[in-house]
Amino acid sequence: MIRSALLLLFIIVSFNVHAQQSYQISGLRLEFCTPYMFRVSEKNAVNEPWMVTRYNWDSVEVKIIEEDKQVSLQTSALKVVIHKPSLNIDVYSVDGRLLSAENSSCHKQLQPDEHFFGFGERMDFLDQRGKKVALNVGRGTGTPHAVGAYNVLAANYSPVPFFMSTKGYGIFLHTSYASSWDMGSTKADEYSFSAAEGPLDYYFIYGPRFNAILEQYTSLTGRSPLLPEFAFGLHAGTYSGGTWGYEQSTSVAYVLELARRFREMGIPVDILFLDSTWRLFGKNGGKGATSFEWRETFHNPKGMFDSLYAMHFNMVGLHIRPRLDNGNRFRLLDSAAALGYTYPEKDNPGEFVNFFDTTAVNWWWAHAAIKVAGIGAKFFKTDEGSAFGALANESNKTGPSGPEAQRLHNIFPVAYAKAAYEKFAAYNHLRGINQTREGYAGIQRFPFIFAGDWPSEWQYFEPVIKAGLNIGLSGVGYWAHCMGGFEHPADPELYIRWCQFGMLSPVAMVFGMDHPGYKEPWHYGKEALDNFKKYDELRYSLLPYLYSNAYEMYRTGTPLMRALVLEYQDDPNVYNITDQYLLGSSIMVCPVTQKGAVTRVVYLPAGKWIDYWTGEIYEGRRYVNALSPLDKLPIYIKAGSIIPTQQVQQYVGQLKKEKITLDIYPSADGHYNLYTDDGKSMGYQQGEYALTEITCDTNGKIHIAAPVGKYRSSVKTFTLKIHTAKPVIQPNWQYDEQTKCLYINDIPADKESTIEIN
Template sequence: MPARAQQFTRQGNAFQIHTAAQSFQLEFCTPTLFRVSYGNPAREPLMVTRYAWDSVSVQVNDGDGKLQLTTSGLRVVVGTTGLLEVYDSNGRLLSADKSRDSSGIKKVLQADEHFFGFGERMDFLDQRGKKVQLEVGRGKEKPHIVGAYNVLQANYSPVPFFMSTKGYGIFLHTTYNSSWDMGNTALDTYSFSAARGPLEYYFIYGPQFTDLLDQYTGLTGKSPLLPQFALGLHVGTYSGGTWGHEELTSSAYVIELARRFRKMGIPVDILFLDSTWRLFGENGGKGATSFEWRETFSNPKAMFDTLYNLHYNMVGLHIRPRIDNGTRYKLLDTARSLHYTYPEANNPGEFINYFDSAAVSWWWQHAAMKVAAAGARFFKTDEGSAFGALANESAKTGPGGPEAQRLHNVFPIAYAKAAYEQFAAYNQMRGLNQTREGYAGIQRFPFIFAGDWPSQWQYFEPVIKAGLNIGVSGVGYWAHCMGGFEQAADPELYVRWVQFGMLSPVALLFGMDHPGYKEPWRYGREVTEIFKQYDEMRYSLLPYLYSASYHQYKTGTPIMSALVLAYQDDVNVYNIADQYLLGENIMVCPVTEKGAATRVVYLPQGEWIDYWTGRHYEGKTYLNAVCPLDKVPIFIKAGSIIPKQQVVQYVGQRVIDNVILEIYPGTESKADLYTDDGKSLQYQQGSYAITHIDQRTENGSCRIHISAPEGKFNAPTRTFTLRVHLDKAPANGKGQYDAAAQVYTLTGIEASKENTILIN
């Protein structure tokens, strides 16, 4: 028998392994998740939220010169030099090391292996064959005529995590910038390394992508539920004056904007005031926050009161992480004297030290409360990338040195966390925070938006790609500026972007183009009607979106997902970056080409129904879909059960006591309708209700079963209306059949008890 080249000791789930080449720790967290640490195992709190694990049964075999560690899900083989091979329980090779040095590791790239993840990237969906650099920021170059940043470098919210089509994922547990070569240099090798620090990574086995996301977000934190009204429309405003026009800002503009949405019957729930509400300070100018109002806002509290009387559920303000002196408050001087700013090379610094709980407490009580007390209920925590890097609005780079390099990528998390948690406690409801930057773990403090991209066709599809990539990286609540951010949009582009935006996880309307600001009426009557049409579609889908939000909270599956998440064995979807699933059952296919009257759509395996025409199609095929300006191609999975409601102007306008169940019969399917109070954290203690709905179709008959609500919450729904999509009238039943719409409608079904409906 060969001599064993490894020595190891075991303590609980952790194995300390020593070879002639290297020493490291391998710790099983679960039977399908383990951590490898080449150095002291990290215990930082911003990325990873769980370090204590239940005991894992591990069978140890150290014969034949190899150390084999076997759980119910995996077999890990440690070679004589410390390199790892990982097999599933059936003996199939998942992953194998090729070499390791002080900063990184090389692994075998299998011939048919593809990679998805890495955060909010605008370059590619499938990263096989690519090089990837992960550092929070928008990139360095501005190669375009309009001055926009390079979409190939855009990195607002990188996540050092990927999923392989071989059924495993790897999360590199580092705060430092990282480099990934996913088969670019060598066709049979991929590698990853961190700029500094000891190497540590988690290996996760699914094999399904949804299982991998569940485990990854179990490690880095599940996304909590937003207040239900946050699924309604968000509108941002520069209050009448963007950069260079600040003198035009006023509370009167804000109030008139809010009133106009209400008068026009355009549903909206949330309003936020961007940069120009605030007085620019004496030290940092527009790149810092003084927490003082510009002189054109004479009575901010009265403004907030008016907005809340207009039934806006939340009104927020844009801030930056640098603090500054104004004309009334010397917040920067005070923070520095208390050592609550993060030190810089030649001065005490301007950034609040959001890593220090005492500094956060002071910031909240003495800075943020100056606007929260007047009525602000959330922040847009902008410019998180400026800590240790060049800021957008100044030539400053902030803190430098090794420690700042270590913290640069996680600064946006600490920054968002402070605002999210403090406002949640103050408002006594679920938190909400809007941020452009993030990193692994940012999903705990939602939501992310895609950044400041010009209103041009060339940026539209990359923004869609960003949403799909952030979703497969564990971040589900995501938004973008409908119509683009900078410049006035081509009206056709505006419509196409709005159609996508209203069918995104978070719907956000915001632009800096003066004087239009992406307000729909600026684009004429037809565009305004289409805007309203899709806004009302979104509000009708609130029960569906809210149920998808709960599913995301429980499983980590994003509300908006790339097709590869549901069809990872279908190579046809690996590079589809302009179609996605909204929830589990609705496939949205944005139109990204100017003047297009049709677009090619790929229908994955199964049966699909055209939302607009009701026509059925078999899957695993391509289709040329017709798309006039007012219609974005939408397809529904056969078997889908989609809960909807009547349109409201804002969440809370009326009690939703009737839910409409849109049922598209298929072989067999099920859905859950989730309900709670919409605002509190009581859902985390079980105060919610779930109604289970399933349908089965065979031999021409459709059987629909609706359970009584389960859970502690007393759901307000009193009745269901069934709209069953059938190509002919049923022979039985008491409902009505609309031959033109091909819909059989049955009303008055009592929601508080179990029901079974047979249609044939």
């Protein structure tokens, strides 16, 4: 990217104040979106719709001062200095603190104590200071390792060209091309970034807190919508009895028996999806394309869907690929190509649906997707989005090629997911879900991402956790992974530890391709089955907490799974912690990632922390050695937390939500907003919800406000479960000596209440 010489055409007088936001400079434009965020772009930069969703901003008051050697642009939050004649841009906070200084275009000074976080779903590092980062959608190339996986250093399923600096700012490189980032690897005092092609175009975002940076970044690229409430329950995937090489073993009977077994064993689950082998492999693309015809071993698939819904599975979905194919009954590829709805390839009309074209998307839905949506499929797993303009996993084809394909390669997964997400939501008259392995900037609008096909080996467990932390720091909050790993039968101990983590991930998903086990919990022994059910039930009890935090994510962009640096960016101790995280605002989860370990070291940040299992209280900014026998995942609760829980159910909607328990940890002042809505419709976007504000303080005063909002919640009463040393007991209060918890029942949920505990 080459910056043209700057000619400051917009300076008329030496000092002025403008209620405007865009400044035309010879070959360059500087545009203030808000007092905290501005865009730097060359004149040929475009306002595309895939990554960025907002280009129109309210006017920003800017003070302009021109001097001999520099021009200053100052808002209420920032001072931007353009040096003459070098044209380098320096950025200061309004109080004069240097945020970013530039040596030359997109080569910026690296401050001694500066660290960088983000860049999408990366499995290599958390803090990228001193590293080189290459961003281009794909899982990496090269010969697979002996255990069947590609290099975690090259994994790039969902890159995002965005980072946040501990100096209090973030940069989003607004490009769809492959990009390169040198974060101090070549020069210890400089970092740089560039795109393979295209004009200079980036946004500078000032926080200074990471949460504020993410809030602005997601106001630019879009926020995650609320999933249906049942999507916070367990997702189970299946190869229907036959993975690759065993396709003839697939059947409707296998799927129904799997569903019945979950129900008969009392294992809560809400969503089921059928992976690749439900479909007939076509004439042209084989298993790398979708014919939308059922494999001949599937008899009466509509009856299968009807039976699954009769067993109260809330959604059932299917795996697809973006290439179309001809089958035995339908010639979808020929039809789409003849109409110009496939993306052209060299010397042929192509096989990929042109998801960039609304007309092509409408045809795809009406003539292809509807063949399965019309009999009961309610979402897709939109797999292999990375194959557009690159080598596919399941094919030796590379698809479209050339400069335009390279420009579209990274945003194709976004367009692909968007089509499926929006079409199903409209057809089902229900909030949509979409499962995808690949993504890019903006994919958070069409959730959710899962971590890809990593083998069931201990060496991949911690890198998968790291992927979840990094994608959350990049604006994508709904994220999942295959519990126990994807390929290979899992060591039962690994399966247990991975499932503990999986049940306390943003989206809980169990799925594997190992034949004949498929990561189904009863194949790993009684201890593994008991563990699976224990943590699954824990998740279902926490659904009100997860759902309220998901609403906060919709409102502000703060992810469900939070690397500790997101909340404690001034504490260098957390910069490289990749095996602990906050789930929502209050619960710190500490997975055990070493085989045979029955203890692990945990870092407790500032504040007080309570051991979830024992109730022991710890002062923060210290390390503790946590006992972690195989059935115990170390969990710590932030003091002052208020955590809403509910009765465990086998699926969301089984029980009417009339009673909520509030777990209160009053070792510090606390505040929580309990969010409720109908769980399914888009009404929440028009205010159809209720918020109940709950506070507690260290003096023992608990206040529950009357609910506010248009929605009339089904919740009738609260039970207060207060984690405290034995207080003075009032009539109708109960104290459990063993758990050190005070219970106060039947607090009305529809009006204001205040309780004082001595």
